[in-house]
Each structure stands twice: as structure tokens, then as C-alpha cells.
Amino acid sequence: MSVSGLCHVCESAEASHTCDQCGRAVCDQHHDDAFGLCLDCSAGVGRGSGSGTGEEPGHNDTGDNVRF
Template identity: 55%
Template structure:
């Protein structure tokens, strides 16, 4: 599938795909082919993608 327009995440590269979840146009760098999701949805949907939000350092 090809789409026209700019990636709506970085707005600097041509979009290659459309997110199946939110419909965002995404370039190769911001599209997870395996999941069919944009980087945003992929980050939210993937439970293994832990961020350091709960890490507190002294």
C-alpha cells in the first residue's frame, strides 16, 4: 500500500503507510510493518516497550 503526503509524525519524510489503528500517515521510520501501526500506536500497544517513567534516581 502506498499513500501520498508527509509522515504525520515527523512531518519531514514522505509517508509510506497508514496506521491501521489511528489512520496516521507514517514514513518507514515511524511505521511498524509487523504490527501495521504507526510509531505512536506501536509504543502504546507493545507491553515490552517499557519507558523509564517510574524510575526515580537520587
């Protein structure tokens, strides 16, 4: 890829990945292959941090619609 420069996290290792979310270049150590995100972003995955496009919380269970 055309990723050149240093990791934006540690700024000491050569970046070899680009975060899918923030677009920053990060080194292998600070890139989460499972998510394709930098550790900064992958740490927020699943934990709604008010960043929109999140997953809706459970939509079932003790339905509050079952009032009969």
C-alpha cells in the same frame, strides 16, 4: 497505495504507510511493520492505555475460585 503527503510523526519524510489504528500516514521510519501501526500506536500496544478492545489480563493462575 494512495498514500500521499508527509509523515505525521516527523513531517519531513514522505509517508508510505498508513497506521491501521489511527489511520495517519507515516513514513517507513515511523511505521512498525510488526504491528502495522505507527510508532505512536505500536508503543501503546500491550500497555492498556484505556483505549478499549484490549486484552484481558491473565485469566488463570492462583484461581480465586478454588475455595474448597
